[in-house]
Amino acid sequence: MDKVYFCILLLSCVLVACERTNSVYPLDTPALLQMYRLSRAWFFQTYGRNEQRSYSGKTGRVQEEIPSNVPFPCNVTGGRSAKVPDSVNRLRPGDIDVIAGMGDSLTAGHGLFARDLLESRIENRGASGAIGGERTWRTYLTLPNILKEFNPNLIGYALGDSQTIEPKSQLNVAEIGAISKDMPFMSKHLVDKMKNDSRIDINRHWKMISLLFGSNDFCTNICTDPPLSSVERHRTDLVEALRILRDNLPRTFVTVNVSPHLKILVDANKERFSLKCYLLSNLQCPCLFGTQYKNRREEYYDLISRWQEVEEEVVAYPEFHKNDFTVVALPTLKRIQLPLAEDGLADPSYLSSDCFHVSQKTNALYANGLWNNLLEPVGNKTNHTYPIYERFLCPTEDRPFFMTRENSPNNNEFRTSQKKNN
Ligand SMILES: *[C@@H]1O[C@H](CO)[C@@H](O)[C@H](O)[C@H]1NC(C)=O
Ligand SMILES: *[C@@H]1O[C@H](CO)[C@@H](O)[C@H](O)[C@H]1NC(C)=O
Numbered sequence: 001m002d003k004v005y006f007c008i009l010l011l012s013c014v015l016v017a018c019e020r021t022n023s024v025y026p027l028d029t030p031a032l033l034q035m036y037r038l039s040r041a042w043f044f045q046t047y048g049r050n051e052q053r054s055y056s057g058k059t060g061r062v063q064e065e066i067p068s069n070v071p072f073p074c075n076v077t078g079g080r081s082a083k084v085p086d087s088v089n090r091l092r093p094g095d096i097d098v099i100a101g102m103g104d105s106l107t108a109g110h111g112l113f114a115r116d117l118l119e120s121r122i123e124n125r126g127a128s129g130a131i132g133g134e135r136t137w138r139t140y141l142t143l144p145n146i147l148k149e150f151n152p153n154l155i156g157y158a159l160g161d162s163q164t165i166e167p168k169s170q171l172n173v174a175e176i177g178a179i180s181k182d183m184p185f186m187s188k189h190l191v192d193k194m195k196n197d198s199r200i201d202i203n204r205h206w207k208m209i210s211l212l213f214g215s216n217d218f219c220t221n222i223c224t225d226p227p228l229s230s231v232e233r234h235r236t237d238l239v240e241a242l243r244i245l246r247d248n249l250p251r252t253f254v255t256v257n258v259s260p261h262l263k264i265l266v267d268a269n270k271e272r273f274s275l276k277c278y279l280l281s282n283l284q285c286p287c288l289f290g291t292q293y294k295n296r297r298e299e300y301y302d303l304i305s306r307w308q309e310v311e312e313e314v315v316a317y318p319e320f321h322k323n324d325f326t327v328v329a330l331p332t333l334k335r336i337q338l339p340l341a342e343d344g345l346a347d348p349s350y351l352s353s354d355c356f357h358v359s360q361k362t363n364a365l366y367a368n369g370l371w372n373n374l375l376e377p378v379g380n381k382t383n384h385t386y387p388i389y390e391r392f393l394c395p396t397e398d399r400p401f402f403m404t405r406e407n408s409p410n411n412n413e414f415r416t417s418q419k420k421n422n
C-alpha cells in the first residue's frame with residue numbers, strides 16, 4: 001500500500017515542481033482539473049469513507065469517548081440570547097446560527113484517523129477541530145460540537161469524510177495545499193456559497209467564520225522567496241480576504257486562528273527518528289526539514305513568528321471592527337505543544353501516519369483551545385494548548401459573551417499600543 005502512496009507523492013512533487021517554474025498552476029487547465037477531481041473521487045471511494053471507524057480506539061490517535069453519565073462541562077441555560085442581538089459584542093455561544101471555515105489540509109481534516117499512508121490522504125472533515133460536526137463532543141471534540149450544545153440548530157459544519165466539492169463538506173471550503181495567496185479567492189467563494197444557501201438568512205443569522213493558513217507557505221515557499229516578502233504578502237492577502245468578508249456579510253464574527261509554529265514538528269521528528277518519517281517530512285515540507293536549508297532554519301523560525309505577529313496586527317486594524325462585524329485572533333496554536341508520551345518524547349499518536357499531518361486528538365486539543373480563546377479577553381488569550389478537557393472554560397454571568405476587542409476589560413494597554421503602530 002505504501003508503495004502506491006509514494007507514487008502519488010512523487011506525482012505531487014512533480015506538480016509542485018511545475019508550479020515553481022511556471023506562474024500558472026498545471027491544475028488550472030480545466031481538463032487536468034477534471035482528471036484530478038475524478039482520480040481523487042475514485043481514491044476516496046476505494047480507500048476512504050472510514051466513518052465506521054470500528055478500529056478508532058486501537059490506533060491511539062483518537063480521543064477517549066466521554067461516557068453518557070458525564071454531563072457537558074457548561075450549564076447551557078441562557079447560552080442563547082432571548083432576543084437576537086444586534087451587536088457583535090453581545091454574542092452568546094448559542095447565538096451563532098451558521099459556522100464556516102477556510103484553510104488548508106489542517107482545516108480539511110487530512111488523515112485524522114489514518115492507520116496507514118493511503119488513509120492519510122482522506123479528508124476527515126467531520127472531525128476537523130474548527131469546523132467539523134460529526135457526532136457530538138463526547139466522541140469528537142470540535143468547536144461546532146460545543147456550539148451545538150448551546151444551539152442545536154447550528155448549520156454549516158462538515159458532516160463527515162468528503163472533498164470540498166461534496167455536500168458533506170458544507171461550509172468547510174478548505175483545500176489541501178492552500179496557501180495565503182488563496183485566501184481572497186476562498187473568501188469570495190464562501191460568500192457566494194452562503195448567499196446561495198436557502199437555509200441562511202444573510203441579514204438575520206449570526207455567522208462565525210474561521211481562517212487558518214500558513215503551514216504550506218512555511219513548508220514550500222519560505223525558503224524560495226526573499227526573506228520577509230512572504231510575510232508581508234500575507235499581510236496584504238489577509239487584509240484583502242477580511243475586507244471581502246466585511247463588505248459582503250453582515251452579522252459576522254471572524255476568527256483568525258493564528259498559524260501553528262512548525263518548530264514543534266521538526267523537533268518531534270528529530271527526537272524520534274524513523275526513516276519513513278524522515279523521507280515523508282522532507283517531501284512534504286522541504287523548507288523546514290530539507291538538509292539543504294538546515295543552516296537557515298533559525299531564520300525561518302523567526303519568519304514564522306513574524307507571520308504570527310502580522311496576523312495579530314491585522315486583526316487589530318480599526319477598519320475590521322463594526323457593530324455587527326468583528327475579527328478576533330485566536331492564538332491557541334501559536335505555541336502548541338504536543339503532549340509527551342511515557343518515554344518523555346512528543347507523543348506520536350498526536351500525529352497522523354504520515355508523521356506530518358495531525359490526528360483527531362490534536363484536533364480535539366485545538367477545538368478545546370479555540371473555545372477557551374473565544375471566552376478569554378483580547379490581550380490575554382492563551383497562546384498554547386492544554387491536554388483535552390484539562391481546562392474547559394464556560395460563559396459566566398459576568399462574562400456571558402464571546403470576547404471581542406470592544407467588550408474585553410483591561411484592554412486599554414493593548415489598544416494604546418495598537419494605535420501607536422497604526
Ligand atoms: C443552570 O443555570 C440556570 C440559570 O442560571 C439555573 O437555574 C440552573 O439551576 C442551572 N443548572 C445547573 C444544573 O446548575
Ligand atoms: C449559486 O447558485 C447558482 C444558481 O443556482 C449557481 O450557478 C452557482 O454555481 C452557485 N454558486 C455557488 C458558489 O454555489
Ligand SMILES: *[C@@H]1O[C@H](CO)[C@@H](O)[C@H](O)[C@H]1NC(C)=O
Nearest residue numbers: 376377379380381382409410
Ligand atoms: C490573564 O489570564 C490569566 C490566566 O489565563 C489570569 O490569571 C489573569 O488574571 C488574566 N489577566 C487579565 C488582565 O485578565
Ligand SMILES: *[C@@H]1O[C@H](CO)[C@@H](O)[C@H](O)[C@H]1NC(C)=O
Nearest residue numbers: 331334335380381382383384
Ligand atoms: C504567550 O503568552 C505569554 C503570557 O501572556 C506571553 O508572555 C508570551 O510572550 C506569549 N508568547 C507569544 C509567542 O506570543
